Amino acid sequence: MVSSTDMVDPTTQDDAAQPSGEADKQVHYLDEGYLVDFLTDRPIKDTPKEQVRQRIVRVLFHEYQFAPEDMELDFVVQVNTENGKRRKKIDIAIFASGSEHTADSLRRVVVTNREPKRGKNVIKLRTYDQMKSEMAFVQDLLGDEDYPERAWGLWTDNVDFFFVEKETNRWGAEFHERSDWPLSDGTLGSGQVVSAQQLRRAEPEMLKITFRRCHNYVHGNEGMAKDAAFWQFLYLLFAKMYDERAVRNGSSRRFYASMSEPYDDDGRRAIRQRILDLFEDVKNRYADSGLFRGNDEITLSDRALAFIVSELAPYDLGLTDIDAKGLAYQELVGTNLRGDRGQYFTPRGAVKLMIDILDPQEDETVLDPTCGTGGFLHATLTHLHHKMQDEDGSRGLPDSPEQAERYRDRLRKYADGHLFGADFDPSLVRATAMNIMTLADTPGRVFHMDSLAFPKGHLQGVAGASTSIPLAKDRRDGVVDVLLTNPPFGADIPVNDESVLANFREGVARSWSRDRKTGKLVASPNLPSSMAPEQLFVQRAIEWVKPGGRLGIVLPNGILSNPGPADEGIRQFILQECWVLASVELPVETFIVEADVNILTTLLFLKRKTLDEKINAKLNGEVSYPVFMAVAEKVGFDRRGNELYKRAPNGDVITESFEETEYITIGGTRRTRTVKRSRPVIDNDLPVIAQKYWEFRARHPIPGFDSRDVGRAEA
Numbered sequence: 001m002v003s004s005t006d007m008v009d010p011t012t013q014d015d016a017a018q019p020s021g022e023a024d025k026q027v028h029y030l031d032e033g034y035l036v037d038f039l040t041d042r043p044i045k046d047t048p049k050e051q052v053r054q055r056i057v058r059v060l061f062h063e064y065q066f067a068p069e070d071m072e073l074d075f076v077v078q079v080n081t082e083n084g085k086r087r088k089k090i091d092i093a094i095f096a097s098g099s100e101h102t103a104d105s106l107r108r109v110v111v112t113n114r115e116p117k118r119g120k121n122v123i124k125l126r127t128y129d130q131m132k133s134e135m136a137f138v139q140d141l142l143g144d145e146d147y148p149e150r151a152w153g154l155w156t157d158n159v160d161f162f163f164v165e166k167e168t169n170r171w172g173a174e175f176h177e178r179s180d181w182p183l184s185d186g187t188l189g190s191g192q193v194v195s196a197q198q199l200r201r202a203e204p205e206m207l208k209i210t211f212r213r214c215h216n217y218v219h220g221n222e223g224m225a226k227d228a229a230f231w232q233f234l235y236l237l238f239a240k241m242y243d244e245r246a247v248r249n250g251s252s253r254r255f256y257a258s259m260s261e262p263y264d265d266d267g268r269r270a271i272r273q274r275i276l277d278l279f280e281d282v283k284n285r286y287a288d289s290g291l292f293r294g295n296d297e298i299t300l301s302d303r304a305l306a307f308i309v310s311e312l313a314p315y316d317l318g319l320t321d322i323d324a325k326g327l328a329y330q331e332l333v334g335t336n337l338r339g340d341r342g343q344y345f346t347p348r349g350a351v352k353l354m355i356d357i358l359d360p361q362e363d364e365t366v367l368d369p370t371c372g373t374g375g376f377l378h379a380t381l382t383h384l385h386h387k388m389q390d391e392d393g394s395r396g397l398p399d400s401p402e403q404a405e406r407y408r409d410r411l412r413k414y415a416d417g418h419l420f421g422a423d424f425d426p427s428l429v430r431a432t433a434m435n436i437m438t439l440a441d442t443p444g445r446v447f448h449m450d451s452l453a454f455p456k457g458h459l460q461g462v463a464g465a466s467t468s469i470p471l472a473k474d475r476r477d478g479v480v481d482v483l484l485t486n487p488p489f490g491a492d493i494p495v496n497d498e499s500v501l502a503n504f505r506e507g508v509a510r511s512w513s514r515d516r517k518t519g520k521l522v523a524s525p526n527l528p529s530s531m532a533p534e535q536l537f538v539q540r541a542i543e544w545v546k547p548g549g550r551l552g553i554v555l556p557n558g559i560l561s562n563p564g565p566a567d568e569g570i571r572q573f574i575l576q577e578c579w580v581l582a583s584v585e586l587p588v589e590t591f592i593v594e595a596d597v598n599i600l601t602t603l604l605f606l607k608r609k610t611l612d613e614k615i616n617a618k619l620n621g622e623v624s625y626p627v628f629m630a631v632a633e634k635v636g637f638d639r640r641g642n643e644l645y646k647r648a649p650n651g652d653v654i655t656e657s658f659e660e661t662e663y664i665t666i667g668g669t670r671r672t673r674t675v676k677r678s679r680p681v682i683d684n685d686l687p688v689i690a691q692k693y694w695e696f697r698a699r700h701p702i703p704g705f706d707s708r709d710v711g712r713a714e715a
Helices: 048-062 129-142 204-221 226-248 265-285 302-312 322-336 348-358 375-392 401-417 426-440 462-468 498-504 533-544 557-561 565-577 589-595 611-620 685-699 707-714
Strands: 006-008 034-036 043-045 071-081 084-095 106-112 152-156 161-169 172-178 366-368 419-423 445-448 480-485 511-514 521-524 545-556 578-586 601-608 628-631 653-666 669-680
Touching: 034 048, 034 669, 043 048, 048 071, 048 084, 048 106, 048 152, 048 204, 048 653, 071 129, 084 129, 106 129, 129 152, 129 161, 129 172, 204 226, 204 302, 204 322, 226 265, 226 302, 226 322, 226 426, 265 302, 322 375, 322 426, 348 375, 348 480, 348 545, 348 578, 348 601, 348 685, 366 375, 375 401, 375 419, 375 426, 375 480, 401 419, 401 426, 419 426, 419 462, 426 445, 445 462, 480 533, 498 533, 511 565, 521 565, 533 545, 533 557, 533 565, 545 557, 557 565, 557 601, 565 578, 565 601, 565 611, 628 685
Parallel strands: 006 628, 106 152, 366 419, 366 480, 419 445, 480 545, 578 628
Antiparallel strands: 034 043, 071 084, 084 106, 152 161, 161 172, 511 521, 545 601, 578 601, 653 669
């Protein structure tokens, strides 16, 4: 056994309240029941309606490019009523750029309401006609023909979004339902097509809402089952990304809807024809990838199809930050493709911690043999994207079009040559490939196969995987630099097929007993007839990694702590084959909230030993070396999914300052605009653990290190 350890408990560290260098960013404390207003950076009472309003203000800044000083909350205007003029408040008023905040300079109005409670059911989206009273109020705020430049209104409760345009002529003011707003300096008229519009980067929270709205519209308004609705949405999302790529290569845009097309029969039919032609091209382009089947088709009604196209079309997904795309995609996929074979989709915080510790490089091969919906693969691409931004000194800034294209080319090359995934579930294989497509403009290399039966098996991905990620015949030399996996858990899904178990008889698939004289474990001649899958995946993961390669695996705590000889035998196998880099125990909340399972888990990080290192251990005994260990007690949320904030001794919420940057067009010139704001500090030990790990590595180099490890440790 390893003879010494370094134990890190983040909750006992004086500087663990926040990452290094963040202490000077704390600005004040926040009283209970308040949040920070994005426009003024001052406390404002926290109510369900205010939460929606603050979310929309951020969207107006990040997506529509309105400067914070051109917006105001609770602006009062005079409204004509049957009983004369009355004063009414506008939840968010938007004024002409750089002007004083007066009724004459008011250009757009936003009315917000609290988000309806969801419960367990999908909220059915309402129609414009069903919102007549609410929309009448928006029209009143926009005023009559006396204010011709006050032209755009929005009503939202974070589920429904209704845009209205006021057109003023000599007969008065007319109001028309629209699918969207133009950007802050937009001059689009209602008759123009969106193919001529400037697309916009998606704000992360808004993109999640958009994905959810599209899915819920199909599920709730079309009567489709959740999984059928999910795939219909994914077909259209894939078509959208394919169209963006074609446009970048000089083709005309086809995935669009004009401001008015979704609201009349002729317009909806025109949208349908464009999209069906586009989807046929998509299927032909990826006919050999396994992503689409011959009978895959878009079966949505014209109305539903027009709704989804109008929701997705304004976004430039190529320019949208890959963190935002990944989070939106994973949230939607995770709620629709939960497996019944012990698949627990790995929570995002745990995924990020594993990536931060293993630190995959752009020239390294990465594999997840139980990829699920592709969380680890997505996180790898995000990690590399951040490294590319660091090279340019632009981390935290929106990617410019030139940067986005350059990064996308590098990520596409990486995904095609170095990034691999595999899963037993064909739906998850397709979902992962589409996930990679959203980030790297390619479906990547994801194989439909049973990773425990590999290199045998009848599933169609075995042949491709045998060429790309083979297991060496002598089981000594894998080909993978970094392996990350969260294997299926549970004794209720045992592996009892001898054709599979035979692959592991010289490793973990053995019975063990303790020698009465020496106390050492010895193999028993009685072979187990079944094994839990996570036990076998320990060996399979190690076999895939090349000597000197690194792996991270999510395991139930029992494997690492149960006193019985079966689990001790697995621990002995791990120590014989690998250096133990780190062990991080997670609280039960980690998987309860995001995977809906009550289980205690540990993230185990290993480095595979070389043959010389294993021989040396047999001849001279095990080498003593320190191991990083940590116990996470907080992961940013409680068992109900409510966010947890760091608090001062008196209970006040601790806040920190931060910067948000966006490109704003002012006077026809595109400029970078940065605002300094405050936010509560999330009580999450995982980022602290990642930081402490690399501080530990600065003092204790990785055992059996090579030149690559030296450079990484020094960094």
